[in-house]
Amino acid sequence: MNKPNVLLIMTDQQRWDTLGASGNPAIETPVLDALAGEGTVFANAYSCTPSCIPARASLLTGMDPWHTGIIYSAGGGIAKGMGGGFEHTLPGELAKAGYHTQGVGKMHFEPQRALNGFHHTVLDESGRRGDPSFVSDYRKWFEERKTGDYGYIDHGISWNSWMARPYHAPEFLHPTNWTVNESIRFLRARDPEKPFFLKTSFARPHSPYDAVPYYFDLYLGKSLPEPFIGDWSAEHDVPGLQTEAWRGNRSAEEIRRARAGYYGNINHIDHQIGRLFYEMRELGVYDNTVIIFTSDHGDMLGDHHLWRKTYGYEGSAHIPMIVRLPAALARLQMRKVDRVVGLQDIMPTILEAAGCSVPGTVDGASMLPLIRGEKTGWRPYIHGEHGVCYSELQEMHYLTDGHWKYIWLARRGREQLFDLAADPGECADLANNSEHREELGRWRSRLVTLLEPRNAGLTEDGQLVGQAGKSRIVPPKFNERMERWDRLRAGHGSSHP
Missing domain, CATH: 3.30.1120.10 (Arylsulfatase, C-terminal domain)
Structure with a gap:
């Protein structure tokens, strides 16, 4: 059998319970529901470190966060840990095995043009600028094609706000459309003599909750799930005066608008994934492609008066996970698996499906035995x-x-x-x-x-041992990788591994 192509679709900050396939009656995700019908739904998939940079580091390397050295997203220079120094990465291993590798959308590397094993990346980094000279590919494209005197964030909603409103520019300019446009461009221009690995990484439904008007209005008119409020949640029922507050009890109307924008962004992503799948079928590559859909972490959306992520609670840590194998690999593919899996399991799963050896640095395990319904030893719980x-x-x-x-x-x-x-x-x-x-x-x-x-x-x-009043813990592996990374840069004079 020829090596299968691999498509890894990743949304940003999508809760596990925001798919029709997960039992949500309000949200419309027909394309992903159909993918779930063709593949395996992992009902208990979790983000090992539920915020952007550390979660993506574990996906990139197959390592637990303690071994990537990245256990939080902000402060202490930890963000630069995604820039390199990893001995083995998923795109890097696939590139060694003869794959043409491409990353599209949000990578969250630092430096932002670091490749981490990809042959090429085309970036939408939202408002992040690790270097004052950095301009994302999406931002450049937006400025070249906008139809008036406006910017890409002129709707006034910031990147971590609980506020919501419809997208202010024409739909074709929304980053969701751009991400699929660039993914299709790669499929059309790739090396046809090699199998491909494409990571299509959406910047939404992460705030701003700025669904285009069609989707925003659709969910404002629907009955949406109310936030969960626990018997322990009162401590977070505080005035949330900041527009990027991580906690605070917002009004029912504010929460409803946030959820409408969030759900609308997911529905929009689903339809655009449909475009991508259509193009893959037209190009004749869909049937021989491993497709994995997941997210880096969730969004509390007002549950327990909390917003955003970093928490161990279900809204933040529990993520969607669908794996669809080509027919030649699927055999008796289970439709649902209840065992606990994590982002660190994606790399070994893809490498095994591609016939590649799994590096010894990987902490995760291939999910293929679970997909095939084999009796196998598996972790009893996840950390x-x-x-x-x-x-x-x-x-x-x-x-x-x-x-x-x-x-x-x-x-x-x-x-x-x-x-x-x-x-x-x-x-x-x-x-x-x-x-x-x-x-x-x-x-x-x-x-x-x-x-x-x-x-x-x-x-x-x-x-x-409680950590109150103690210094922030920096994993030893972080310092080891930074020393290795500094040596690489000194030896090659480049920020690209």
């Missing part, structure tokens, strides 16, 4: 974490098997326990419930066992 980002209140570790969720808020010395099977919205915190003391202790012990080998001051004498 996620995030360091300080918006507030010290947010540093956390979580564990889940898809049925129970344990969260340790490290700088608060607080634990939370949720029965996801009975309470998928995490509204009842059972950590202080005497009936669940044994369950709580079991999950705490698992986290202690996992963290002890780090010797990072997170455990002592078999107990978790």
Whole structure:
């Protein structure tokens, strides 16, 4: 069999429960629902570090966040960790195996033109400018084709705001359309003698919640799910005076508009993915392409008076995951898998499907045995974490098997326990419930066992150690990679690996 092509579709900040295939009756995602019908839905897929840079680093390398060295998105120079120094990356390994590799859309590398194993990237980096001279390919394209005297963010909604309004420019200028346009351009111009790896990475539904008017109006007229509000959520019911506030109780109308814009952006993405699939069929490559759809993390959307991401809660950490294999690989492909998987599992899955060896640096595992319904050893639970980002209140570790969720808020010395099977919205915190003391202790012990080998001051004498007042933890692997990266740059005089 010829090597299959690979299409990795990634949205930014999309919750797991925003697909028709996940049981949401309000949202319209016919293209992705059809893909789910052809492939396997992983019902319990999680972001190992639910914010943009660390999540994407784990996807890029197949490594857990402690080993990428990136456990938060902001501060301390950690952002530059995505620039290089990784010994093995997904596009890099596929390029070595003869694939023509292309990244389109949001990569979130730093430096932004770093390739990290891709042959070429075409970028939409929203408002990010790591270098004052950087202009994204989307921004340049927008300025060349706009139909009037306006800019690409003249609607006045910032990149992390809870505010929402319809897109202000013609639909063809929206970054969602551009991302598919550039993906199609690659498919038409690629090297036909090589299989391809294409990462199509959308900048939405991440805020701004600026769906074009057709989709925005569609969801304003629908009955949308209300936010989950837990018995523990009152501490976040505070005045959210900032337009980019990470918490705060907004009015019902503000939350409704945010959800309308968010849902509308997802519906728009779905239709544009339909364009991409149509072109792939016309070019005769659809049937021999591994297609994976996922997101880097979710969006709280007002659940528990929280916004954005970085949390271990379902709205932030639980992500969509669909894997569709070519017929030659699918065999008895399961339609749904309940085992817990993460972003670090994507690289080994793709490499195995492509007939490539999996580097020893990879922590994740191939999902192909699960897809084929094989009896195989698999992790009983998955671990996620995030360091300080918006507030010290947010540093956390979580564990889940898809049925129970344990969260340790490290700088608060607080634990939370949720029965996801009975309470998928995490509204009842059972950590202080005497009936669940044994369950709580079991999950705490698992986290202690996992963290002890780090010797990072997170455990002592078999107990978790609160981090209040302590310095931010920087994983040793981050410093090791930066030293390696600096040596590479000094030796080659280039920011490209």
